[in-house]
Amino acid sequence: MSLKFRRVALVGKYAESATGTTTDSTREVIADIGHFLREQGCEVSLAEHTWLSTGLTEFSALDVAAIGSDCDLAVVAGGDGTMLGIGRQLARYGTPLIGINQGRLGFMTDIPLGEYRETLALMLAGAYEEDHRTLMHGRVFREGVSVFEAFAMNDVVVNRGAAASMVELRVDVDGHFVANHRADGIIIATPTGSTAYALSAGGPLLHPLVPAWVLVPIAPHTLSNRPIVLADPVEISIEIVAGKDASASFDMQSITSLQHGDRIVVRRSEFRVRFLHPRGWSYFDTLREKLHWNEGGV
Structure with missing residues (x-):
């Protein structure tokens, strides 16, 4: 060959x-x-x-x-x-x-x-199947100046400090105020990341071809603060309103500390990741195998 x-x-x-x-x-x-x-x-x-x-x-x-x-x-x-x-x-x-x-x-x-x-x-x-995945570009702004930036394929996560109480986070989408979330943190996940931390926190599964993000509060104080699916061309802004020792992580690999007033701004990157899979690969086969669906069933 x-x-x-x-x-x-x-x-x-x-x-x-x-x-x-x-x-x-x-x-x-x-x-x-x-x-x-x-x-x-x-x-x-x-x-x-x-x-x-x-x-x-x-x-x-x-x-x-x-x-x-x-x-x-x-x-x-x-x-x-x-x-x-x-x-x-x-x-x-x-x-x-x-x-x-x-x-x-x-x-x-x-x-x-x-x-x-x-x-x-x-x-x-x-003999392969090609699969393109969205990438996020996140920046941390402090007093209007970008002090940190990184890419994420799975998720951008804003977390409270290990020894601190919950944080209060202001969420805006395309400049429109959404809500102030009091929670342990919040996750912005791609379809690829919807099977990772976001799933553990109660978020939905997103098929890789869906051009969307999922916004998932982590242990929210108000139970009506539920995960929401957003179109991925939007810009998501998360501001630290209250709480100590908060941090932002990008795919759990790049991490930076946050201060009150910091804003984490997430946009879709112009770049995408190219995966090649064996011929006959199916996303649903992957879900069924990795999440152990149908085990013990008829």
Whole structure:
């Protein structure tokens, strides 16, 4: 079979120890996948942090910008956290990503590790489904000045402090006042993130093709403060009205402390993340498997 992807970047799980090195099993997985890709005729490089943490110097190392400009494909071996981290960074380059699940859940890394050889060989030859996911761009404004910004594929979460009582948050949508929420926090989630923290907090599932956000209060003081689905072209603003030690997190990976009067402004990014799935992939199959639907049923 002819190859559709020649230059492939391999991205592994982030370092798992205080020394910055991966476990032996992770190193073996990365080496095995790298050798397999070479056997298929691919020119293989490792993401820089993967190269540093595994010590697999037989492969070259590329930073994110070089992967985006030079590679046809990124193969991600890890869990959803690994995919979130690299997906946000590569979205601006339009680099497609394939996920091999070495984690626990695997909504985004959907190829089982034990089945990757047969599946990946077919995908490298062009047998895949393409799936584009929305990205959020969030900024924190303090006295009118942007002091922090980050992208999020899953969610932007404003949380109360660990030892503090609930926070009071003013929510505006496109400049229109919505409500002051007194709660433990609030989640703005994409359809991709609707299966993550937002689901645990009582939010709905959103199909990836729905151009929408879901706004989910976390343990609201007023039970009528329910999740709401919003069209994703809108701008959502959350202002810290009261409460101590609040913070904003972006995919639970980029975190910043907040002060009274800070505003977190979230818009749809101009970039989208490109996922490639095995031929015949279905979003509903993923939900049924990962959420254990129908188990014990007829």
